[in-house]
Amino acid sequence: QIVYLNGDFLPIEEARVPVLDRGFIFGDGVYEVVPVYGGRPFRWAQHLARLERSLAKVGIANPLDTAGWTTLVDMLVARHPWPDQFVYMQVTRGVARRDHAFPKGVAPTVFAMTSEFPPVAPALLASGVSAISLPDERWLHCDIKSTSLLGNVMARQKAVEAGAAECVMFRDGFLTEGSASNIWVVRKGTVFGPPRDNLVLEGIRYGLMAELCERAGLPMELRRIVHAEVLAADELLLTSATKEVLAITELDGKPVGSGKPGPIWNRLHEAYQQARTA
Numbered sequence: 241q242i243v244y245l246n247g248d249f250l251p252i253e254e255a256r257v258p259v260l261d262r263g264f265i266f267g268d269g270v271y272e273v274v275p276v277y278g279g280r281p282f283r284w285a286q287h288l289a290r291l292e293r294s295l296a297k298v299g300i301a302n303p304l305d306t307a308g309w310t311t312l313v314d315m316l317v318a319r320h321p322w323p324d325q326f327v328y329m330q331v332t333r334g335v336a337r338r339d340h341a342f343p344k345g346v347a348p349t350v351f352a353m354t355s356e357f358p359p360v361a362p363a364l365l366a367s368g369v370s371a372i373s374l375p376d377e378r379w380l381h382c383d384i385k386s387t388s389l390l391g392n393v394m395a396r397q398k399a400v401e402a403g404a405a406e407c408v409m410f411r412d413g414f415l416t417e418g419s420a421s422n423i424w425v426v427r428k429g430t431v432f433g434p435p436r437d438n439l440v441l442e443g444i445r446y447g448l449m450a451e452l453c454e455r456a457g458l459p460m461e462l463r464r465i466v467h468a469e470v471l472a473a474d475e476l477l478l479t480s481a482t483k484e485v486l487a488i489t490e491l492d493g494k495p496v497g498s499g500k501p502g503p504i505w506n507r508l509h510e511a512y513q514q515a516r517t518a
């Protein structure tokens with residue numbers, strides 16, 4: 241496996257970052273995960289735009305321009321044999337003596353790697369996944385795709401320890417998102433999602449979901465969603481770059497709707513597969 245680090249392509253075992261990198265010391269960095277189908281990054285412009293927004297929000301200068309990022313990712317992908325991959329890109333504030341305030345005159349650390357993206361397991365498609373409800377205990381800048389993921393990590397671990405695949409988080413009683421996914425509620429044929437604000441990471445699948453719903457003739461609405469509405473959902477869905485769109489068929493040990501992936505999930509999943517290859 242070849243990775244990119246600060247201008248070089250090298251074997252992952254040889255890639256080294258100094259211990260004073262602020263990504264290591266403070267989690268002071270941002271990242272992106274981009275699916276690549278048939279060698280082509282999917283929704284590349286949107287992922288790059290989100291990376292730029294994350295960088296701007298934390299005050300790290302974008303180390304590369306659009307052409308630079310595009311070439312980097314193309315070169316990385318071309319060095320691996322897998323037809324489908326997902327690329328991880330990370331920018332940290334760089335290496336400096338430990339002090340909370342931003343250092344001056346420090347170059348960001350730029351890292352990227354790619355992994356094989358195997359098809360989502362047929363068993364997951366057939367039966368859906370289970371989730372648990374959790375209070376959202378993260379900070380108030382969840383719109384930034386920060387590498388500071390301790391809140392997300394703790395939440396996912398609670399889900400795993402409960403035998404579930406993901407959590408569905410609530411802040412002040414309102415649905416936010418999963419530990420690494422956006423959550424959608426289907427009720428009477430309409431797809432509902434939480435507003436795009438500072439309390440969720442706006443997944444690239446937010447925009448995609450709107451397109452897929454339109455194509456499938458399904459109304460979609462973004463608004464605040466209370467816990468009771470999630471419990472009463474006909475279907476519950478999660479989306480992410482690596483999970484695409486999955487049905488959550490069990491929440492807190494109880495079946496969601498019929499307890500099986502529902503017809504709306506089916507239509508959206510099909511539309512997703514078409515969009516992937518379009």
Ligand code: PMP
Binds near residue numbers: 392421422446481
């Ligand atoms: N929310 C969180 C917290 C995430 O980590 C992810 C995965 N990147 C998402 C939502 C979904 O975003 P996307 O559709 O861009 O993968």
